[in-house]
Amino acid sequence: MAAGSIVVDFPSMGAALCFPNLESLLRDSASGFLSAVSAAPAPGAADLTNFHRVFSRVLSTYSDPPLEVVWFFSALSFHDRPDDLRSLLQLLSAFAASSPGAAKPLALLAPVVSELFHSDKPRRETEAVVEAVLSYISICSSRPAPSSTEGTTADAVRLLPAFGDLVKVWSVRHSRERCPFQVLFPLAGDEARRELMKEGCSVDYLAGVVLVEAFLLRLCLKVQNATGVPRSELQKELKIWAVSSIPVFQSHQFFGVLLNMLLNSPLPVYSLVSADDEILVRDVLYDSLILVDYSFINNGAGVDLLPVYVSRLIITLDAVNDARRKGDQGRAVSFINAFSTSNIPNFLIKWATCQAGSGALSKPICNTPQAILKWLIDLEDKGLKVFGDYSSWVMRRFVCNEVKNGYGNMVQSDADLFFVDKQSGRELMDTKGSEDDEAVEEMETAGNAFMAAAQSMKGVTNGIRKRKSCGNEDAAAVKFVKYKVEDSSVKGYLLAANGMSSGSEVENPQSDDEMEESD
Template sequence: MQIDHFQPMLRESIDRFLSEYRHGATDFSNYSLIFSRLLQNLPDPSLDYVWFYSALTFYTTKFAVVPSSSKQVLATKDLFQLLVSSSSSCNLVKKVALLAPVLYELYHLVVENNDLKREVEGLIDGIVSYISICCGHFGVEFDQVDDGMVVGLNLTPSFVDLVHVWVVDRIGKNCDFGDELRLFLPVISGRARDGVGVGCKVGYLAGVVMCEAFFLRLFSKFGFAMLREELGKELHDCTVQMLFGFRSYYFLDILLWMLLEPVLPVTSQLGSEDEVFLQEVLHDAVVTADYSFLPHQKGFHLPCKSLKNLAVRWVLVADNAIRSARELGDQARVISYVNAFSKSCLPSVLIKWVTNQTGMGERTSRSNVSSPVSLIKWLLIVEDQGARVFDCEIAKTYANAVICKSGVQYDLRAIMSNDNNLNGNISFCNDDEGRGGDKGDGDLEMVDSVDNEFLAAPGLMKSTVTDGTRKRKEGSNIEGEIPVKFVKYHFHDKSVSEKFSPSGNDDGLSSGSEVDNPVSDEDMEDMKQ
């Protein structure tokens, strides 16, 4: 690996800057001149040098003018233009990751300056457009070259000091790095933020930047005199535009994880009513979007495991959306989401991956995949049989929590027609009603025991716990638990439709767009048992 001989000079300069800043210095042009020359001599400067040079210039300009809201907007716009021009020779991944300080400044402008919302909104739109232009040329470079083996594609130890440089005017001298990072990256979840640090891939940081731009753009739409329906349409259009514009595995992965959290990262600024409204809009856009571009789009090919992981996240989000809509009594949305699930290419991506990895081939059993819950149940069974479906324990925890929550179910038989389209009404029943109204303490057949951690999985805390008891086979009653019914899966001799058989590429993941789901009466009876 190539040694960066300028790192000692950078660390010494950062220490001097912080010392002089705390002692009231306002002019850092001497440092700026040195690092400006350095950037001109580096063919592909690292994030460290571009950030420090930009910070020096930003602070010098900031102290040279009379503070005002309008001047803050102009200073942030100048910072954006400076980062763009300073990174002209950088690779595309780095161009996006470098924008983190701009979004940090923009966040405070959005939160603190309601009188300049239009100006701030225009700047955010410009940044989103710039990111989309960069993403249009990413191709393989963004998600496959960023493997940590290429010089400059991982964050160095100087990243910690540079975060301190950017937030120095809003923190104390001995602030913990975790608090500094929380201040520097305010518009993402704690889980996503935990992935940022020394050794982190620059591509991951770029995905974080995209998520921040994503939520800031949506947040900036609130606060104007606009009808709710009109606002919802604008938010939906913006969401879809960015979903297809930001072509990055890291962006989609972080976004889907964040949609599984109990609350969105902008909840404290929006208020509960607007947060619920935004959550509904995001569910509409994310669940119903056409993701066929993921396995097929030219110049954007994800490794099979990455595509599989996104598909798993999406199925969990789809279940979360259906559950939320059902709790709100929004039957039309439930039908829309189940419809979108049945037509999406992502369930078939998962089934193709399983058939390829397990070697089932023509012997593959057909699961009932008419809903996210049924697919998740099948994936858990496959995982228990040895296939590594879930890439981390927290994903499997979410999946098990979904099964725990499935005590309240919807009867898909009422809306399944012969051509597999969902065009009827959904009838809801709780677990007792599904057993013919028997409210006694009869035994439930358990696939395996579920620990309390599954019930406490983030994003699955909203549903109401019903009063009741569950009788264990040992005969003890435990009160206050959620009545859960686990269904048996009968594996048939018939294979998955030819649409799902591995073919075409090395992982069998380029697939048809819809889930083939011929559900027999016998299958439905099995699901009720």
């Protein structure tokens, strides 16, 4: 950011004004912009010539101008040509060309995504610009992270306190009564908006929020276009698109923001789709975030994976409970199996053991999400901070699920009790009862008996036939696959797009089997 005083000329005023720093210049300019727009006799009629001259000079002093300066200048240009979203996208991408890494170029896209949400243009025209945005996102996401020689990392770059004033500048066209952050980030959700309102929020987090909004906007447009398509077929098509798109982003922040959105109901897409379609979108996200093991998440160097993994644990339990309420035991088993065979249980156990000291903790009974969460809650009760500020919220939610699902009384069907680790062929036990020492001892001494019982189960419970490998043969179950970014059909499609837009659909994988990959 610029250091020292900033002197700018205002020709129409016949004076040169001195601002102590960039922060002061941005705040005063944002206030002047809002006043000029409010006093204009008609929308788009405000005279912003002086602001154009000033910020053209300010921009010329930077090789890589700050996000807030670019946002203000682009707001001036967009005011002159409202609704020209392609030109806005081109302008923002031009200013981001010299930025190292992907965070800032992606964060700059927030006004474009917001204008697409509020646009009243024909759906086909809106979709074309959305595809152009996704093309640009894929290009930016493939950029290597900034090296130490290029200065601070994207996560260390913080938004200026004047960021809130720039949000007002970009939201004034659509509403002067609603919260400006709700107008500019309509698909972000309340928690993400609260994080963005905090002083010193990182550019990296803002980029993650923008990615989530662009992702959800495209997903909802696909739902809108699927009138008459059978629901099961649509869900499968959307899942394939989502699973292909997520690794293209290569963003832990995106993954974390999307997980946190799922913790609350409904999703912030209710203005784009019906209540039934919101449930469909949620189911697609459950499948995409739980049943697939994304390599970019597990291989994040220097990234704190604890919040992501804890959120994924809670989301898995929500997905399991949701599937059981719908009577889809096969899908519930798939979620349990995916979690238990992932590296999340081992990560959480190792993290807790490291925090408490080697040998100080007993291990959870098994690697099911219910057992892991109970174990972590016990550790939280003993003083280990696992859930941070969300501790009481997690406790209340866990107790509520215990009561609703009858876990405390071990009221379960056989389908809930056993499931198979399809990667190793081991039978795992989903224990929902008490975890006292006596239960642990019984499990250890009767393990072989339980495995034999599970292997020999042939009957039908709740209309579901018992199989040795649950989830693989059931049409409703989804496989737990390994997925790496270099296999993404979406990335190849987007990078091959002509210019920044594309009119064709993503080339979807033919089946889950074709996406599976051994480590």
